[in-house]
Amino acid sequence: MNKQKLLGDTIEILGHLVSYDTTSRNSNLPLINWVETRTRGLGAVTRRIPNRDGTKANLIVSFGPLTKPGGIVLSGHTDVVPVDDQDWTSDPWTLVARDGRFYGRGTCDMKGFAACALALAPHMAEAKLTAPIHIALTYDEEIGCLGAPSLVRALGLDYAPLDCVIIGEPSDMRVVSGQKGLAVYQVEITGKAAHSSQVQQGVSAIMEAVPLLAKIYMLADQARAKAPKHSSFEPAGTTITIGVLQGGTASNILAQSCHFIFDIRFELGDDPKAYQTSIAQWVEELDAAIKLKAPEGGAVMTQRSFSPAMLPETNGKAEAMARALTGDNSMRAVAYATEGGIFQLGGLSTVICGPGSILQAHQPDEFIEMSQLQACVDFMIALVQRMRGDSGTFLS
Structure with missing residues (x-):
């Protein structure tokens, strides 16, 4: 397996994710069904956490030894903002490649991150992980982070103690320690x-x-x-x-x-x-x-x-992990809100690091640069390598 193949897999998966109109007013269950079917076929352990009326759900996809402490959560939301009254030059629900960019609603905020994580899922399944890797997908982040609290409660109550949460909101793959x-x-x-x-x-x-x-x-x-x-x-x-x-x-x-x-x-x-x-x-x-x-x-x-605001952590495990994987040692905070503060209140070390620019989020002709997807794939490769118990490599 090589990086080019992983990037191709990421783009293919991103096309599937974008094709689901998960505007917050709609159900996200078709997307959840697709992800769950795909990852269960790899041997993942999955868990749904539905909303009250069962029209939406969070999803936790787990690889590795579930009873071992020290697990990592890769977190992203599935919902997107509306395209109503926006002037798009292409179908927002069809992934379109132009000049090194991929256009479509959610490409940047934040299905690109989920696509990168899911592209590495087969290697998470094959690797002898020392602790689990969880891909956590939430609903209704865009209308007030409504899904995250129940997911965080489940992670705290029903899973082995976790080391850190990496939220893949668009940050140009730079490490963000705090948010408003x-x-x-x-x-x-x-x-x-x-x-x-x-x-x-x-x-x-x-x-x-x-x-x-x-x-x-x-x-x-x-x-x-x-x-x-x-x-x-x-x-x-x-x-x-x-x-x-x-x-x-x-x-x-x-x-x-x-x-x-x-x-x-x-x-x-x-x-x-x-x-x-x-x-x-x-x-x-x-x-x-x-x-x-x-x-x-x-x-x-x-x-x-x-x-809630997300506070910079002193000696936080999440920040240390993200800096080790990216080499980014600059301090920064963002004005946009994420689910980070909710994870922190749940006692989980949390950091923001994801592909794409917040300047593209919520815009007509939303896009993500191919270089950003590649940087995120490299990040995921390094993460899986770090979590492996053996010293081998899965890249040719």
């Missing part, structure tokens, strides 16, 4: 519909939302002004953004309802609760004001998701 946390909230405002010429007869939910939106905008400015001068993050400090705003039915009707979704991305050491508390108080005040004019109306704020 993410809290996402939704505000729903209910008014009273009426003809727009008769404003005294109703309450426009959109008009009531405007002052609240302005306050959140100012709060975001205040958070940005407090950003530390010396920070590992770009951008530095806590950021607050409103990503969704919807409501109303026609220009001549006072809007019966509207809602918006905002997120708080917080740097290590900053407390998102301070921002959340201020906004929650403003929502309560708005609720009371609307009810004075329309008792059936009001405003309510709910938390949609929370992903």
Whole structure:
């Protein structure tokens, strides 16, 4: 077996993974079925961890001596963001090669990493591993890391003690030690519909939302002004953004309802609760004001998701492993959220290192460079070699 063959296998597998539309609103089970069938044929031990209604599942694929401590987890999420209203030049669900790049939804974020791990699966199965290697695939990372907690609980309760978790989010195959946390909230405002010429007869939910939106905008400015001068993050400090705003039915009707979704991305050491508390108080005040004019109306704020920050570890096994495999000794942190903080809270040493650039994630014509896939394949080869009990090599 040679590196070129492994790269070819990776590209073939990536094509299969991309062909499954695993947008978070859809089930990921067709993809899970495909991976499970493929890896069971190699002798892997697999375990599904379904969501409550059974429409989605996490999957743990294990190779090696399962009862031995010191195992490694290669973690990636199966869901992708929507392609709605994006201008793609090719079918997002078909892997397309152009000029040394592979285009398709999820190629970068983050099916490329999963494809590299699965390409090495036959060699994980054949090797005399000193400790297990687990390929862990989760659901609903893109809408709040909803699948990861149950997977982390299972790893902690039902598997031999693990040495480290490597999360393959796009980092250009560089080692990332820390990430910002993410809290996402939704505000729903209910008014009273009426003809727009008769404003005294109703309450426009959109008009009531405007002052609240302005306050959140100012709060975001205040958070940005407090950003530390010396920070590992770009951008530095806590950021607050409103990503969704919807409501109303026609220009001549006072809007019966509207809602918006905002997120708080917080740097290590900053407390998102301070921002959340201020906004929650403003929502309560708005609720009371609307009810004075329309008792059936009001405003309510709910938390949609929370992903804790991932902290750099002192003498962390995951970081040591990733640095040994890549040769990268630079310190860096990222502003995007991953499942890393959830793994850390579960007591697992965790690091981020995966192929592709975050600048391509979520974009139309998302792509991953062939050189990045090759670098990740090399990483996986080195990992399997490191975990082998014998001194032989599986590369010709």
